[in-house]
Amino acid sequence: MAVKHALRAVGFALLAVAAIGVLAYPRPSDRKYPDRKPVRFWHMWSGEWKEVIDKIATQFNESQTEYELIALSVPSGASTKCLLGVAGGDPPDVMAQWEAVIPTWAEKGVIQPLDDLLTPEEKARFDELAYPAVKRIGTFNGKLYALTPTMNLSAVYVNVKQLKEIGVDPYKEFPKTLEDLINLGKRLDRFDKDKTLIRQGFNLGNWNNLAPLFGGGFYDFQKNELTLDRPENVRALETLVAERKRVGFDNIVRFNSGFGPDSGGQWSFLSGKISMVVDGQWRVQQIGKFMPDFEYVIYPIPPPKGGKALAGSTNGNQMIVPSGAKEPKGAIAFIKYWAGLNDPETAADFLNWGGWLPMTSNVAESKKFQAYLTKYPQFRTFVDLMPSENFQPAPPITSQMFVGDTINRVQDLALRGTLTPQQAVESLKAGVAEEVARRKELGYD
Structure with missing residues (x-):
């Protein structure tokens, strides 16, 4: 009955479209290891x-002889298709999920x-070695529902050349407070004769990333x-x-509209359009691949x-096992393998390939990961x-997606x-309270 409630929330029209997609989606037919459990x-x-x-x-398939992992890319509508699979008794055995579900x-x-x-020994190892944010992401109501073998964080990327042009050597000095960093950014802004922003x-x-630095968070x-209405969130x-007011809303919109794709060497930071920018760790590998001689440093965002x-x-990226999976033991074997719960050196390879952060400290300390560093x-x-205990994932509540969408919506209205x-x-606060009440009235929560 609970799964039916979850499906009803998707909406009948979307379900109809998704159902067609599931039925039409190609299934892997070539089995390299037909004698193994799929x-x-x-x-x-x-x-x-x-x-x-x-x-x-x-x-993974070459590392053992019991299972054959059959990977299928479902870049569109994956969450809805998974719900349909669970309801129909034919879900995937394991899924990588990054949506707020x-x-x-x-x-x-x-x-x-x-x-x-997980065995008791493996669970104890996870509890001991997993980083705080990893435990928060995968836990709901005291139970572990996801392992997160690949993590993402943000920090400040700094264009060394542009800072040196204004007499600041970021190797020797960098602002210790957010206020000082903002003031440094003002010195780096460039406008044309019409006061149009040409370099930020x-x-x-964004607000979601900034609020915890003020001592707040949601x-x-x-x-x-x-804790949606904390004074720190307002600040x-x-x-x-x-x-935004200082530069001008329309000015920023015009400036951002001039950006091309942010892949490869076209990222606005690499093109010199932004001197300092908050972004994720995957950019390090992007810079190394496309502009290896670009001079930059990275600092934590100062509070x-x-x-x-x-x-x-x-x-x-959360690894989950749907209810009704036909091979849950094979699913958890793959998840543990990717996460490096029992073999940190192997997991380090995967992180290095994708430019991801590790789930546990033993992977970070592995020889292969240290070589990557x-x-x-x-x-x-x-x-x-x-x-750090101060990094916050999305609130672990059933209205998680709604909260995230509403945060973005009211942020845009304020800007x-x-x-x-x-x-x-x-x-x-009012919008989320209304949604929580609505879900309870409809019997979803």
Whole structure:
């Protein structure tokens, strides 16, 4: 009955379209190891990322003789198709998921807890070695529903040449507070004769990542409750709005509209259009591949005065086992293999291929991962952030996706000047409260 509730939430029209997609979607027919137990793995990567996933699948298949992992890229509508598979009794055995569905799926029985699939020794090892954010992402109501073998964090990328042009050597000095960093960014801004922005000194990032630095955030993981209207959240949004007003909303929109694709060497930071920018660790490998001689350094985002250091938002690629999976033992075997729970050296290879952060400290300390850090020393900034308790994933509630969407919506309204930061926070709290009440009334929660 719970799964039916989850499916009803998707919407009948979407289900109809998705059902056609599932029936028409090609199934892998060529089995390299037909005598082994098949383990169907769905993921949402495509393009060059799919090639990385295929390599991981191949290596898993070559590492043992019991299972054949069959990887299938489902880049469109994967979550809806998985729901249909569970309802129809034919889900994938394992799925890589980065959408905000884990709490809802866990509560409705769409996915199964991993606690019973791990041995007591493996669970104890995870509890001991997993970074704080990893535990928060995969846990719901005290049970572990996902392992996150690949994590993502943000920090400040700094164009060394452009800072030196204004007399600042970022190897020797860098702002210790967010206020000083914003002021440094102002010195790096460039405008043409018509006062049109042609280079942005510092891109602050988004509200979700900034709020924890002010000592706020949208969820209290100690008390297990939403904290949407904390004064620190208001201050964080006020900071973003003040910067937008200073440069001008239309000015920023025109500036951003001039960007091309952010892949390869076309990323706005690499093209010199932004001097300092908050972005993720995967950019390190991108720079090394496409512009290896580009001179840059990376620093943690400094907190504002009175704020909290080594803080921000975080996310990752969550590995889950759907309810009704035909090979749950094969699924957890693959998840453990990728995550490096029992073999950190092998997991380090996968992280190096994808430019990801590790789930556990033993993988970070492995010889192969340390060799990667020698090759890409800037990556170490992100690794050093992983032990911090101050990085917050999305709130672990069944309205997780709605909360995230509403945060983005009211942030945009505040940046446009339609709402004040205080009004935006009040709108966020009221909107989420209404959605929570609606879900309870309909029997979803």
